[in-house]
Amino acid sequence: RTVYVNGQYLPEQEASVSIFDRGFLFADGVYEVTSVLGGKLIDFDGHARRLQRSLGEMEMRAPVERGELLAIHRELVTLNEIEDGLIYLQVTRGAPADRDFVYPDEDVAPTIVLFTQSKPGLADSPAARAGISVITIPDARWGRRDIKTVQLLYPSMGKMAAKKAGADDAWMVEDGQVTEGTSNNAYIVKNGAIITRQLSTEILHGITRAAVLRLAREAQMTVEERGFTPDEAREADEAFVTSASAFVMPVVKIDGVALGEGTPGPVARRLREIYLEEAL
Ligand code: PDD
Numbered sequence: 001r002t003v004y005v006n007g008q009y010l011p012e013q014e015a016s017v018s019i020f021d022r023g024f025l026f027a028d029g030v031y032e033v034t035s036v037l038g039g040k041l042i043d044f045d046g047h048a049r050r051l052q053r054s055l056g057e058m059e060m061r062a063p064v065e066r067g068e069l070l071a072i073h074r075e076l077v078t079l080n081e082i083e084d085g086l087i088y089l090q091v092t093r094g095a096p097a098d099r100d101f102v103y104p105d106e107d108v109a110p111t112i113v114l115f116t117q118s119k120p121g122l123a124d125s126p127a128a129r130a131g132i133s134v135i136t137i138p139d140a141r142w143g144r145r146d147i148k149t150v151q152l153l154y155p156s157m158g159k160m161a162a163k164k165a166g167a168d169d170a171w172m173v174e175d176g177q178v179t180e181g182t183s184n185n186a187y188i189v190k191n192g193a194i195i196t197r198q199l200s201t202e203i204l205h206g207i208t209r210a211a212v213l214r215l216a217r218e219a220q221m222t223v224e225e226r227g228f229t230p231d232e233a234r235e236a237d238e239a240f241v242t243s244a245s246a247f248v249m250p251v252v253k254i255d256g257v258a259l260g261e262g263t264p265g266p267v268a269r270r271l272r273e274i275y276l277e278e279a280l
Contacts, residue, residue, distance in 0.1 A: 002079040004061075004072050004114040009079065012115065014101055021111055023092030025099055026149040029111075030054040031090040033244045034073065036082050036116075037123055041073055042244070042279045046207035050148065051089070052160025057147045060105070063112040076116050084122040086245055089114045090150060098155035122278050123247065130262045131252030132168035134242075136230045137161055139172035139179045146201045155182035169241070171254070174202065177227035184243035185209040186251075187206035189267045193222040195236075208242040208275070215274050221267070230255065240272075247279075 005015045019157050023029035032047045048066050055062055062074070073087055092111045096104035141154045158170035159182050171186050172179045179197060180186050185206040187196040194216055216223050233239060237260050239251035248271045250264030259265070 018095035029092030133253035184241035
């Protein structure tokens with residue numbers, strides 16, 4: 001596989017980053033995941049804009065401008081012959097001479113890394129046909145979840161807790177309400193209304209979320225942007241999550257309780273269909 005690191009395209013075995021890199025030492029970095037379907041980048045603009053915002057909130061400068069970023073994404077898709085898959089992008093505050101909590105001076109260049117992951121048939125996964133199960137866990141992350149940082153230990157622990165409980169993923173709960181999934185935004189459907197938490201610093205502003213809510217409104221579906229409790233979720237007609245890698249993924253079980261028939265519901269299936277139709 002050919003990867004991109006700080007201006008160079010290299011075989012993955014030859015790519016490297018300093019041990020002093022602040023991404024490695026402090027999780028001082030941000031990332032984006034963009035999907036590729038049929039060789040085409042999905043929602044690149046949204047991801048580029050959110051990256052810009054994350055960098056701004058972290059007081060980091062952009063290592064490359066938007067046009068260049070798009071060119072790198074396209075080049076990696078071509079070089080690695082990606083039909084369906086993902087592109088991972090990470091920007092960190094670079095590698096100063098020593099470990100120091102204080103940000104380095106402007107002369108320390110940010111580190112930028114991109115790599116691809118080929119996932120044939122990404123849009124046609126068995127999980128999407130069967131639906132996934134989730135458990136609920138406390139949300140113990142930091143308070144700026146609107147910034148897409150590489151600080152992913154807690155979400156990783158959440159996925160492990162889900163795995164140990166025989167489930168596929170975890171929904172995180174704060175002050176009695178669901179915030180989001182470990183790596184996706186969370187939704188329930190009740191009496192035809194799509195309910196998902198409003199945007200704030202408590203959740204990531206999903207690019208797929210924005211597209212799906214726009215499509216739902218265009219299709220005259222009712223959307224309520226508000227928090228919901230785990231109890232409300234377990235009593236919902238259906239549920240689903242959205243992300244760049246899962247698109248719209250039906251959730252059929254919450255904390256061991258099957259929703260409706262225990263199979264993907266009509267609203268989740270329809271949204272997945274119209275999202276993929278527009279993407280392809
Ligand atoms: N995760 N919420 C969290 C906490 C996320 O990590 C993600 C994305 C989302 C969905 O955002 P988007 O629709 O822009 O992908 C919501 C990526 C896919 C990941 O970490 O792999």
